[in-house]
Amino acid sequence: MCGIVGYLGTQRAAPLLLEGLGRLEHRGYDSAGVAVLAGTGIRVAKRAGRVRDLADGLPRRFAGKVGIGHTRWATHGPANDVNAHPHTDAKGLVAVVHNGIIDNAAALRDELADTGVDLASDTDTEVLAHLVAASEAETLEAKVAEALGRVEGTYGVAVLHVDFPDRLVVARNGSPLIIGVGDKEMHVASDLAALVRYTTTVAHLDDGEMATLTPTGFTTYRIGAGGIAATDRRAAPVDIDPEAYDAGEHASYMHKEIAEQPAAAERVLRGRLDERFGTSHLGGLNLDARELRAIRRVKILGCGSAYYVGQMGAMLVEELARVPADAEAASEFRYRNPIIEPDTLYVAVSQSGETVDTLLAVQEIRRKGGRVIGLVNVVGSAIAREVDGGIYLHAGPEVAVASTKALTNMFLGFAMLALQLGRVRDLSIADGRRLIAGLEALPRQIEEVLAGEERLEALARKLADAPSLFFVGRVRGFPVAREGAQKFKEISYRHAEAYQTSELKHGPLALISPDVPTVAIVPGDELVERNVGALHEIAARGGPLVVVTHEDVAMRGLECDRVVVPRSERELDPILLTVPLQLLAYHAALHLGHDIDKPRNLAKSVTVE
Numbered sequence: 001m002c003g004i005v006g007y008l009g010t011q012r013a014a015p016l017l018l019e020g021l022g023r024l025e026h027r028g029y030d031s032a033g034v035a036v037l038a039g040t041g042i043r044v045a046k047r048a049g050r051v052r053d054l055a056d057g058l059p060r061r062f063a064g065k066v067g068i069g070h071t072r073w074a075t076h077g078p079a080n081d082v083n084a085h086p087h088t089d090a091k092g093l094v095a096v097v098h099n100g101i102i103d104n105a106a107a108l109r110d111e112l113a114d115t116g117v118d119l120a121s122d123t124d125t126e127v128l129a130h131l132v133a134a135s136e137a138e139t140l141e142a143k144v145a146e147a148l149g150r151v152e153g154t155y156g157v158a159v160l161h162v163d164f165p166d167r168l169v170v171a172r173n174g175s176p177l178i179i180g181v182g183d184k185e186m187h188v189a190s191d192l193a194a195l196v197r198y199t200t201t202v203a204h205l206d207d208g209e210m211a212t213l214t215p216t217g218f219t220t221y222r223i224g225a226g227g228i229a230a231t232d233r234r235a236a237p238v239d240i241d242p243e244a245y246d247a248g249e250h251a252s253y254m255h256k257e258i259a260e261q262p263a264a265a266e267r268v269l270r271g272r273l274d275e276r277f278g279t280s281h282l283g284g285l286n287l288d289a290r291e292l293r294a295i296r297r298v299k300i301l302g303c304g305s306a307y308y309v310g311q312m313g314a315m316l317v318e319e320l321a322r323v324p325a326d327a328e329a330a331s332e333f334r335y336r337n338p339i340i341e342p343d344t345l346y347v348a349v350s351q352s353g354e355t356v357d358t359l360l361a362v363q364e365i366r367r368k369g370g371r372v373i374g375l376v377n378v379v380g381s382a383i384a385r386e387v388d389g390g391i392y393l394h395a396g397p398e399v400a401v402a403s404t405k406a407l408t409n410m411f412l413g414f415a416m417l418a419l420q421l422g423r424v425r426d427l428s429i430a431d432g433r434r435l436i437a438g439l440e441a442l443p444r445q446i447e448e449v450l451a452g453e454e455r456l457e458a459l460a461r462k463l464a465d466a467p468s469l470f471f472v473g474r475v476r477g478f479p480v481a482r483e484g485a486q487k488f489k490e491i492s493y494r495h496a497e498a499y500q501t502s503e504l505k506h507g508p509l510a511l512i513s514p515d516v517p518t519v520a521i522v523p524g525d526e527l528v529e530r531n532v533g534a535l536h537e538i539a540a541r542g543g544p545l546v547v548v549t550h551e552d553v554a555m556r557g558l559e560c561d562r563v564v565v566p567r568s569e570r571e572l573d574p575i576l577l578t579v580p581l582q583l584l585a586y587h588a589a590l591h592l593g594h595d596i597d598k599p600r601n602l603a604k605s606v607t608v609e
C-alpha cells in the first residue's frame with residue numbers, strides 16, 4: 001500500500017516522479033504528491049485525488065533535479081490535501097514520503113506538540129519530518145537514523161533535506177524499497193513497476209537497511225543500536241520485460257491479466273511435471289521425500305482471494321495425498337494463539353509477498369519453530385524471503401487490484417504440491433499421470449473459457465443491475481463461489497454473498513426473489529443431482545439463475561442461463577469454473593462504469609494490519 005518514488009540526476013525530477021507514481025497508483029490512489037529541491041528550498045505539490053489531478057495542477061515551473069513522490073492509501077486521517085504526502089517540518093527544510101505504519105505515532109505527536117511543534121496533518125508520517133529536522137546529528141544519514149530509532153512500526157521512507165542537496169536518504173523496515181541505477185542518475189521506488197522504464201539494474205534493500213543516493217551511485221548501511229554501519233549491497237540486473245508492466249492493447253490491466261492466464265499457467269507448470277513417475281518436481285520446497293512423508297497435516301494461510309484459493313488447495317491436498325488440510329485467513333490466525341505442530345506443513349500463499357497479515361502469520365509460526373513454505377508471485381518479496389522454501393508462481397506482474405492470473409497460478413501451485421505429497425504416499429502412478437495430463441491441458445482449456453467472453457458479457461449486464469446476489473457451490477465448488485462473490489463485489493460494488501448450496505434452505509432461501517439472482521457452480525461431479533435439486537428450489541421461488549457447469553449436466557427442465565466450461569480431471573475443475581466468474585465481475589463493473597483496476601477503498605498489496 002502507498003507508492004514511493006525518488007529521483008536524482010540530470011533531468012527535471014517532477015515529470016519522472018509523476019510517471020513513476022502513475023505506475024504505482026494501484027498501491028494507493030486517494031491522494032498523491034511530489035517534492036523537489038529547487039534552489040535553496042523544497043517545493044511541494046500534493047492533493048487528494050489521482051496522480052493525473054496532481055499532474056494537471058502542477059505549477060509550470062516546478063524545476064529541480066532531486067525529488068520524491070508518493071501515492072497514498074489513507075491510514076491516519078482522511079484523504080485530503082493536507083494529509084497527502086510528502087510531509088515537511090514547520091520550516092520546510094525536510095520532506096518525507098512514507099509507506100507503512102508508525103505504531104507509536106500518537107505518543108510522538110504528543111511529545112512534539114509539548115515541545116511547541118505545530119503538526120499540520122493527521123498523519124503518522126509527519127512526525128518523521130519533524131524528528132529529522134530536530135536532530136542535531138551532523139549528517140543526513142545520522143539524522144534519519146536517529147529519527148527512525150524513535151519509531152516503532154513499519155516503513156519504507158525517502159527523505160529530502162535542503163542542507164544536503166546532493167542526496168536522498170531512504171530506509172526500509174517492512175515496506176519494500178528498490179534502488180534503480182541509471183546513467184548518471186538514480187531512482188528509488190517501492191515497486192519495480194516504477195523503475196523498469198528507466199533501468200533494470202536494481203538493488204533491493206533489506207529490513208533495517210538505509211541507503212544514500214547521489215546522482216552517481218549509492219551506499220548502504222544497517223541501522224543498529226550504536227548508529228549506522230556500512231553494508232556491501234550491490235545492484236544487479238533483473239530479467240524483466242518492461243512491457244510486462246503495460247496494459248498494451250487492453251482497456252485495463254485486469255482484462256490483460258485475465259487474458260494472460262493461459263501463458264501464465266504454462267509458465268508455472270514448465271519444467272515441474274514428471275510424466276515418467278507421475279509426479280511434480282518442486283525443488284524450491286527444500287523438502288526431500290522422507291520429510292514430505294513425515295508431514296501429518298497441511299495448514300494454508302492467506303488473505304482474501306489467496307485464502308479462498310487456499311481452500312481449493314486444502315481440498316487438493318486432502319484428495320490427492322489423503323493428508324488432513326485446511327485453510328485459514330492469515331489475518332485471524334495469529335490472534336488465536338495457534339498451536340504450532342512440528343509435523344504440520346504451513347503454507348503461506350500471497351501474490352504480492354507483502355500482505356502484512358500473512359507475513360506476520362509466517363513470523364509467528366517460525367518463532368514457534370514451525371516449518372513454513374510460500375506460494376508467492378513476487379520474487380524476493382518479504383514473505384518469499386521469510387519462508388523456509390516454496391514455489392514461485394511466475395504469473396508475471398499483476399497490477400490490477402483484483403487478482404486473477406496470480407490466483408490461477410496459486411491453484412496450479414497447490415495442485416503440484418498436492419501431487420508431490422500424494423506420490424510419496426498412496427497416490428498411484430496412474431493417478432499421478434492422469435493429473436499431469438489434466439494440468440497440461442489446462443492452459444488450452446482456460447483459453448476456451450476466455451473465448452466465451454461475449455456471452456459472459458451479456459450475462460454480466462443482467463447481473464450488474466441486481467443490487468444483491470448469491471454465489472453458491474458445494475465442496476470443491478464452494479471456494480469457487482467465494483472467489484466469484486469476492487471478485488464481483490470488489491469491482492462492481494454490488495452485494496454478493498457466497499453460500500454452500502446445501503445451506504441455502506437453512507436460512508438464506510428467505511432472500512431469494514426475482515430481484516436476487518444466484519450464480520451457481522455445478523460441476524458434473526458426484527454432487528450434481530443434489531446441486532441441480534437445490535437450484536430447482538431457487539427457481540421455484542422466482543430466483544434468476546446463472547449456472548456455471550459442464551456440457552453434459554442435465555438441468556431437468558430448469559430455467560436458467562448456462563455457462564459451460566470444459567471438463568478437467570474432477571480435482572482440477574475448480575480453476576476452470578473460476579475463470580468465467582472473473583469475466584462476469586469484469587463486465588459487470590465495466591457496464592456500471594467503475595474504475596476496474598482501482599476499485600474504491602482498496603489497494604494492491606495490503607501492508608497494514
Ligand code: F6R
Nearest residue numbers: 304305306350351352355402403
Ligand atoms: C482480491 C484480492 C485480495 C488479495 C489479498 C491478498 O482480488 O486481490 O483479496 O487476494 O489482499 O493479497 P496477496 O495475494 O498479495 O497476499
